[in-house]
Amino acid sequence: MLVDSHAHIYDEYYKNIDDIVESAKENGIVKIINCATSINNIENVIKISHEHNFYYALGIHPEDVTNVNEKIKEKLENYIVKNLNDKNFIAIGEIGLDYYYGKENKEDQIKLLEFQMALAKKYNKSVIIHSREATLDTINILKKYNIKGVIHCYSGSYETAMEYIKIGYKLGIGGLITFKNCNLKNYINKIGLKNIVLETDSPYMTPEPFRGKQNEPKYVLETAKFLSKIFNISLEELGKITTKNCYKIFDIKD
Numbered sequence: 491m492l493v494d495s496h497a498h499i500y501d502e503y504y505k506n507i508d509d510i511v512e513s514a515k516e517n518g519i520v521k522i523i524n525c526a527t528s529i530n531n532i533e534n535v536i537k538i539s540h541e542h543n544f545y546y547a548l549g550i551h552p553e554d555v556t557n558v559n560e561k562i563k564e565k566l567e568n569y570i571v572k573n574l575n576d577k578n579f580i581a582i583g584e585i586g587l588d589y590y591y592g593k594e595n596k597e598d599q600i601k602l603l604e605f606q607m608a609l610a611k612k613y614n615k616s617v618i619i620h621s622r623e624a625t626l627d628t629i630n631i632l633k634k635y636n637i638k639g640v641i642h643c644y645s646g647s648y649e650t651a652m653e654y655i656k657i658g659y660k661l662g663i664g665g666l667i668t669f670k671n672c673n674l675k676n677y678i679n680k681i682g683l684k685n686i687v688l689e690t691d692s693p694y695m696t697p698e699p700f701r702g703k704q705n706e707p708k709y710v711l712e713t714a715k716f717l718s719k720i721f722n723i724s725l726e727e728l729g730k731i732t733t734k735n736c737y738k739i740f741d742i743k744d
């Protein structure tokens with residue numbers, strides 16, 4: 491009983507979504523959270539999520555910031571309002587800050603994140619946060635809103651992890667932790683299983699031993715196996731706890 495709390499399952503990346511859903515089921519993945527990243531894929535995310543009974547998150551990724559204007563923000567809010575009563579619409583995401591490619595549009599990214607945090611507050615949704623090389627700014631913004639959510643694809647330090655957890659967030663752990671050079675595996679035990687949800691970030695970040703292939707939700711099982719060894723508990727128990735964490739953070743009553 492595993493959940494992939496973060497995937498991008500749209501036509502842009504996959505031609506065989508039926509097969510992907512089938513193999514996910516065969517590997518014990520009971521639910522997928524499908525995350526939009528742009529006003530251009532929101533419609534497709536909603537459509538595919540309806541077809542396959544995925545949970546989904548609507549939002550604009552920081553890498554898409556240059557395409558955003560007032561009209562697009564309005565459009566985003568309209569999509570949120572339109573789907574507000576759909577029980578599968580569970581979060582605002584994927585949103586955040588990304589300074590990896592530079593800080594030229596830092597102010598715009600911050601404005602966009604604040605706008606979307608305010609939407610989450612207004613419509614009572616959790617958030618799915620992307621933060622790369624922007625930890626301080628991310629924490630400062632999240633602190634201003636009293637919202638819960640997931641810091642997706644977490645790979646930072648123990649201290650930063652505890653700061654996020656203190657303000658109501660869980661950490662999304664995916665394929666990265668199985669990589670040889672990832673330090674997170676050395677202190678994930680100390681962070682504790684109650685603070686973790688599983689994810690793939692499909693089509694990216696495929697875990698070992700499949701690194702290099704296109705990622706899909708079924709590979710959540712590899713990360714789960716890897717973590718069950720670290721935490722020295724059964725795969726079943728690990729699945730139970732991480733799924734419970736996920737449902738709690740997104741107010742899913744299943």
Ligand SMILES: [Zn+2]
Binds near residue numbers: 496498525584691
């Ligand atoms: Zn993502």
